[in-house]
Amino acid sequence: MISNLLNPEILIDQVINGLTIGGIYALIALGYTLVYGILFMINFAHGEIFMFGSFGGFWALTYFVNRGITGNHPILCVAVAFLVAMVVSSVLGALLERIAYRPLRTAPRLAPLISAIGASIFLQNVMMLIIKARMQVYPDIIPEEFLEMGPVSISYFQIFIISGSVLLMVGLYLFIQKTKVGKAMRAVAEDREAALLMGIDVDRIILITFVIGSALAAAAGVMVGMYYSQINHMMGFIPGIKAFTAAVLGGIGNVVGAMLGGYFLGMAEALGVLFMPAEYKDVIAFSLLVLVLIFRPRGILGEVVSERA
Amino acid sequence: MKKKLLALLLLFFIGNFLAPPVGHADQWGVITIPPGKPIKIGMGTMLTGDYASMGIDIKHGAEMAIEKKGKILGHRVILQAEDDGCAGPPSVAIAEKMCNDPLVVGLIGYMCSGGSKPASDIHNKYKVVMISASSTALELTARGIPIFFRTCWNDKIQARRAAAFALSRKWTKVVVLHDKSDYGQSLAEDFAENIRQKGGKILAMEGLTRGDKDFTPVLTKIKPLRPQLIYFGGMAAEGVLVARQMKRVGLRKTHFMSDDGCYTEKDFIQAGGKATNGCYVTYAKEPDPEWVKEFESKYGPRQTFSPQAYDAATILMMAVERVAKKQADGTLIIGKKALRDAIADTKYNGITGEIAFDPYGDRSGSVVVVYKVVEEEGKRFFKQMAF
Incomplete structure (x- = not known):
């Protein structure tokens, strides 16, 4: 199997596989990291927000298919599906913040964590009741085509996921760095009380953070649905954990770190399979996490934040 | 504590002696269905989760057979289906529950081999027969468990x-x-x-x-x-x-x-x-196309193992009918060993073809x-x- 490593064609293929899944991990990981950066809590219901987003897109697409309008405007339908998914997830994220986390903002740090786990189980079960626990299949409205470049072939879906996730991430980065709201987000992350004294509406900024994180997860949800075709109420669990791992790998609280962590994890999974039997895919991911945390306890890009009370 | 235990044990033995001698003693004990109570057929299959379509299909197959039969010797037959998650731990929990339910005569299931394997040990302990419609792993019939049968093939x-x-x-x-x-x-x-x-x-x-x-x-x-x-x-x-x-x-x-x-x-x-x-x-x-038509008019398109489940339920009910002894007051007495032997003796032309079991519980001549x-x-x- 080692000979595979020397085979550039396989290497390129695996890099593309890694970039595809890595982009999805990164998009979800951003939600974890944004919330952690501001509230210092892990939003364990984030995987379920991703799942609801995927279903939002699924419902929209199914509606279009039933109306028979996907044939003429497939791209427009997909764009609307993304929009619907983002709205569903954003509303859900905002509601979660309002109902499950805001009342506990001054409580001990374990309380919102437990609240998050509760919300996660609750949301899984809500979806289970809606879909009667059956697997749902994303409608195939855009047939899968391949871009052939010599021995390497890339699916247009892969190109779409890779470029789409990069675009979204660049957009987010610019938003945080260049806009007024982004500046306020950074200020709240740095010191909430001081930001409040400077006249920043902290509650609003926190809400916006949840909405942005949720919308990114929704985009990832629709991409996963279109790429893998099957979705169910438990689909948020594994990507949620992987993305959390990615966020921690990159340094939780750090936006660029979450992106890096996502790609790092995706690549490690894809390339790791070349050295080891495929059944150890998850072992590779979590061993890496342990290793990075031993040598860099705050993650790859983690900065040492001053101790807080 | 010890004394209490001893007393309990003593009571148990005396109780055994005092129990009215029943003429239909069975080596493995009997199942008693009191008058007015239904005969329950247990089922372990996946009702939620990734393979639920397959599991619900199995449930429909058995349900159809049981609804068709309606009653055995004046007792209503009902299906009690539980979600076995296609995995060991829930299957074992269901096995304990079913085997300790005095009205359960036998079980159709479990859906997956990974569930049937540990559950069959529990069923063997209580000697409650199980017929799986879908567990195909080779070792299930190679472990010398007398109460396990299947209407599917082995791998x-x-x-x-x-x-x-x-x-x-x-x-x-x-x-x-x-x-x-x-x-x-x-x-x-x-x-x-x-x-x-x-x-x-x-x-x-x-x-x-x-x-x-x-x-x-x-x-x-x-x-x-x-x-x-x-x-x-x-x-x-x-x-x-x-x-x-x-x-x-x-x-x-x-x-x-x-x-x-x-x-x-x-x-x-x-x-x-x-x-x-x-x-x-x-x-x-x-399976028999006539049967498929009937099934699909009721439940929609069939998936995989509903015919095997239909046959499994039919075989179980036939065996119950054969060995159950009706008392004057309507009570049914079913010998567990007799029931097992009746299933092992099955010669039946089902909707999935000729059904007979080899000594291991596998279907002989499956294609x-x-x-x-x-x-x-x-x-x-x-x-x-x-x-």
């Missing part, structure tokens, strides 16, 4: 048939994948063994994780081996993703073949889209057929292959 036959088919098509360079479950892995290993013995070559064997969605890394890894066939031992949820992603990584000339776990129209043909055209799966002979997913006149379906 030895399935693996041999699949391998023979592959070799008849001159597919000798084969990659084998499985889902690491009791069912998928043992089937895949058996298949590989058959291929090797007959001169074929196994280029690689890899395990996948149930519930995972991305198999492109492992498929890319086996791509340079240029296999003629990828055989997958496992269920439709993962099988359909392998079939789809094979095309994606560029394994477009490689054939895909899988097992009865993928013989479901909903989760394989529909979920896979056009990527599943040309895939092969193994399954039993088609496994190869199907191919084809598209004809806009319809995509499993077509039986002449082989």
Whole structure:
């Protein structure tokens, strides 16, 4: 199997596989990291927000298919599906913040964590009741085509996921760095009380953070649905954990770190399979996490934040 | 504490002596159905989760047989179905519950081999018969458990048939994948063994994780081996993703073949889209078409094991009817050993063909057929292959 490593064609293929899944991990990981950066809590219901987003897109697409309008405007339908998914997830994220986390903002740090786990189980079960626990299949409205470049072939879906996730991430980065709201987000992350004294509406900024994180997860949800075709109420669990791992790998609280962590994890999974039997895919991911945390306890890009009370 | 225990034990023994001597003593004890109480048939199958379509299909099969029968010797028959999650731990919990329910005469299930295996030990402890409609792992009938039967085939036959088919098509360079479950892995290993013995070559064997969605890394890894066939031992949820992603990584000339776990129209043909055209799966002979028509008018398209479940329920009810002794007040006394022996003696022409059991609880003379997913006149379906 080692000979595979020397085979550039396989290497390129695996890099593309890694970039595809890595982009999805990164998009979800951003939600974890944004919330952690501001509230210092892990939003364990984030995987379920991703799942609801995927279903939002699924419902929209199914509606279009039933109306028979996907044939003429497939791209427009997909764009609307993304929009619907983002709205569903954003509303859900905002509601979660309002109902499950805001009342506990001054409580001990374990309380919102437990609240998050509760919300996660609750949301899984809500979806289970809606879909009667059956697997749902994303409608195939855009047939899968391949871009052939010599021995390497890339699916247009892969190109779409890779470029789409990069675009979204660049957009987010610019938003945080260049806009007024982004500046306020950074200020709240740095010191909430001081930001409040400077006249920043902290509650609003926190809400916006949840909405942005949720919308990114929704985009990832629709991409996963279109790429893998099957979705169910438990689909948020594994990507949620992987993305959390990615966020921690990159340094939780750090936006660029979450992106890096996502790609790092995706690549490690894809390339790791070349050295080891495929059944150890998850072992590779979590061993890496342990290793990075031993040598860099705050993650790859983690900065040492001053101790807080 | 010790004294209390001793007293209890003593009471128990005295109680045994004092119990009215019953003329229908059974080596394994009896099941008593009091007048006015229903006869319960237990069922363990997946009702929620990834393979729920298959599980609910099994439930419908048994339900139909039981509704048709209605009553046995004046007692209503009811089905008590529980969600076994296609896994060991919930199956064991259901087994404990069912075996301790005095009205349960036997059970149809469990759905997956990984559940049937540990649950059969519990059933054996309490001597409550179980007939699985879908657990095909070889070892289930090789463990000397007298109360286990199945109306499906065992994987030895399935693996041999699949391998023979592959070799008849001159597919000798084969990659084998499985889902690491009791069912998928043992089937895949058996298949590989058959291929090797007959001169074929196994280029690689890899395990996948149930519930995972991305198999492109492992498929890319086996791509340079240029296999003629990828055989997958496992269920439709993962099988359909392998079939789809094979095309994606560029394994477009490689054939895909899988097992009865993928013989479901909903989760394989529909979920896979056009990527599943040309895939092969193994399954039993088609059941009686009259029965299929009746079933589908009631529950919609059938998936996989409903016919086997229908036959399993029918056999169990026939055996109950044969051995139950009706008392003057309407009470039914059913000897557990007698019930087991009655099932073992079954000679019955069911909707899935002639049913009889060998001494191990396997169905004798079961036939496994190869199907191919084809598209004809806009319809995509499993077509039986002449082989």
